[in-house]
Amino acid sequence: xxxxxxxxxxxxxxxxxxxxxxxxxxxxxxxxxxxxxxxxxxxxxxxxxxxxxxxxxxxxxxxxxxxxxxxxxxxxxxxxxxxxxxxxxxxxxxxxxxxxxxxxxxxxxxxxxxxxxxxxxxxxxxxxxxxxxxxxxxxxxxxxxxxxxxxxxxxxxxxxxxxxxxxxxxxxxxxxxxxxxxxxxxxxxxxxxxxxxxxxxxxxxxxxxxxxxxxxxxxxxxxxxxxxxxxxxxxxxxxxxxxxxxxxxxxxxxxxxxxxxxxxxx
Amino acid sequence: xxxxxxxxxxxxxxxxxxxxxxxxxxxxxxxxxxxxxxxxxxxxxxxxxxxxxxxxxxxxxxxxxxxxxxxxxxxxxxxxxxxxxxxxxxxxxxxxxxxxxxxxxxxxxxxxxxxxxxxxxxxxxxxxxxxxxxxxxxxxxxxxxxxxxxxxxxxxxxxxxxxxxxxxxxxxxxxxxxxxxxxxxxxxxxxxxxxxxxxxxxxxxxxxxxxxxxxxxxxxxxxxxxxxxxxxxxxxxxxxxxxxxxxxxxxxxxxxxxxxxxxxxx
Numbered sequence: 282x283x284x285x286x287x288x289x290x291x292x293x294x295x296x297x298x299x300x301x302x303x304x305x306x307x308x309x310x311x312x313x314x315x316x317x318x319x320x321x322x323x324x325x326x327x328x329x330x331x332x333x334x335x336x337x338x339x340x341x342x343x344x345x346x347x348x349x350x351x352x353x354x355x356x357x358x359x360x361x362x363x364x365x366x367x368x369x370x371x372x373x374x375x376x377x378x379x380x381x382x383x384x385x386x387x388x389x390x391x392x393x394x395x396x397x398x399x400x401x402x403x404x405x406x407x408x409x410x411x412x413x414x415x416x417x418x419x420x421x422x423x424x425x426x427x428x429x430x431x432x433x434x435x436x437x438x439x440x441x442x443x444x445x446x447x448x449x450x451x452x453x454x455x456x457x458x459x460x461x462x463x464x465x466x467x468x469x470x471x472x473x474x475x476x477x478x479x480x481x482x483x484x485x486x487x488x489x490x491x492x493x494x495x496x497x498x499x500x501x502x503x504x505x506x507x508x509x510x511x512x513x514x515x516x517x518x519x520x521x522x523x524x525x526x527x528x529x530x531x532x533x534x535x536x537x538x539x540x541x542x543x544x545x546x547x
Numbered sequence: 548x549x550x551x552x553x554x555x556x557x558x559x560x561x562x563x564x565x566x567x568x569x570x571x572x573x574x575x576x577x578x579x580x581x582x583x584x585x586x587x588x589x590x591x592x593x594x595x596x597x598x599x600x601x602x603x604x605x606x607x608x609x610x611x612x613x614x615x616x617x618x619x620x621x622x623x624x625x626x627x628x629x630x631x632x633x634x635x636x637x638x639x640x641x642x643x644x645x646x647x648x649x650x651x652x653x654x655x656x657x658x659x660x661x662x663x664x665x666x667x668x669x670x671x672x673x674x675x676x677x678x679x680x681x682x683x684x685x686x687x688x689x690x691x692x693x694x695x696x697x698x699x700x701x702x703x704x705x706x707x708x709x710x711x712x713x714x715x716x717x718x719x720x721x722x723x724x725x726x727x728x729x730x731x732x733x734x735x736x737x738x739x740x741x742x743x744x745x746x747x748x749x750x751x752x753x754x755x756x757x758x759x760x761x762x763x764x765x766x767x768x769x770x771x772x773x774x775x776x777x778x779x780x781x782x783x784x785x786x787x788x789x790x791x792x793x794x795x796x797x798x799x800x801x802x803x804x805x806x807x808x809x810x811x812x813x
Binding site: 362378427433 | 593596597598616619620621622623624625627628629631632633635636640641642643644645647648649650680684686693695697698699700701
């Protein structure tokens with residue numbers, strides 16, 4: 282049994298038609314699966330309507346108390362319940378969770394260094410027993426990017442990090458694949474050529490691509506995270522567009538697969 | 548094993564200190580339990596901040612699309628996750644749910660008669676298997692007053708009704724007590740005398756009190772609902788103040804108990 286952990290972001294969530302199409306693909310995705318979602322621009326939009334402007338320091342977003350309330354409402358309330366209701370409508374028994382629910386994800390408020398990020402959580406522990414219980418009972422956990430510190434404080438938490446931590450925690454006992462849906466069809470050889478997808482990256486290829494400066498800036502932390510997940514037992518990591526997820530499920534080339542063993546693809 | 552279904556409203560939720568005190572009482576409440584909450588004035592406050600004014604027709608609140616988004620955010624997001632995180636902090640493994648999660652509560656959009664209530668749900672079915680699964684795994688379900696129609700539509704739903712339906716659905720297989728926390732210490736003989744609590748109401752007493760006009764207006768639907776729950780197998784219904792819940796748990800007089808069998812109280 283392979284568990285698939287699938288992360289979507291604003292580029293899917295912010296567009297109702299794209300989201301609906303994605304959820305149908307998810308419904309047909311084989312095997313047990315877990316969906317992790319962020320919040321996209323919806324949280325910023327609601328915040329601004331309430332007079333809470335995004336706060337940035339050195340280009341990093343700060344989660345003050347008002348912003349935390351807004352992301353809790355938008356991520357764990359509006360978006361999470363909308364996704365769950367839409368999955369229920371197509372016959373998928375989804376159950377929405379934040380990291381506080383069932384103590385799913387315990388995190389620690391990020392320490393104040395040069396920047397005080399506010400109510401932002403760094404993940405400490407994932408309660409895999411709860412995920413196993415839900416999966417064994419044919420439910421699909423739909424997880425919003427809010428965690429808690431087990432001392433009563435909710436914390437805004439990076440959705441990519443949640444997906445990685447869930448995948449690596451489950452990988453101790455299960456075969457796990459991790460899927461990151463983003464706004465590009467994969468890692469590209471030419472930034473503006475969507476057809477220049479690198480289908481497979483292993484550590485050798487990664488080093489080569491970095492040396493040739495094909496991979497740079499934004500992609501490097503994403504790929505570093507992917508390799509870290511592999512190190513911790515995840516079977517493979519896929520990066521691509523949400524609309525290509527069903528191709529990925531069929532083992533067709535449809536994005537970039539990050540894997541350590543070249544000839545052990547499917 | 549007696550399952551307790553406990554409903555709280557705005558008079559607890561709107562005051563952080565009262566809520567904290569209540570949650571400690573809940574933690575010490577014996578046996579498996581389920582918490583149902585509404586939203587209080589917080590939803591109206593956020594709605595107004597967003598420029599969405601409460602819409603009333605003939606004194607009844609209307610849930611238009613914007614209002615539905617707001618109650619989903621506030622009930623299923625902000626309030627639900629705040630309660631769950633606070634319960635986790637005092638060692639209670641709470642798990643927050645809307646009626647869409649795990650298909651917990653399927654409802655039907657209320658038909659348009661003289662008044663179009665908008666996105667308001669009348670409850671059709673409760674998934675007791677999910678509640679049993681969580682209770683058997685020592686989790687406390689915390690349920691917000693949002694349901695779904697299994698066709699992708701979320702619906703604003705009366706929290707008292709959710710508590711009643713959950714209690715009567717579970718009563719088919721379990722002994723269930725239902726607790727309604729509200730802003731009075733119980734059914735009062737004298738409206739403004741908080742010490743004039745009627746400790747016990749059975750059908751005979753109810754008829755008598757109605758004839759004497761001791762019980763009128765707002766209390767009648769509450770008590771009719773309570774008797775309907777008893778008819779459907781609920782063991783007893785308690786009505787009182789949240790701060791007296793721990794006395795009720797100990798079998799001490801602390802509110803009004805509605806029961807059909809006078810000499811079978813505890």
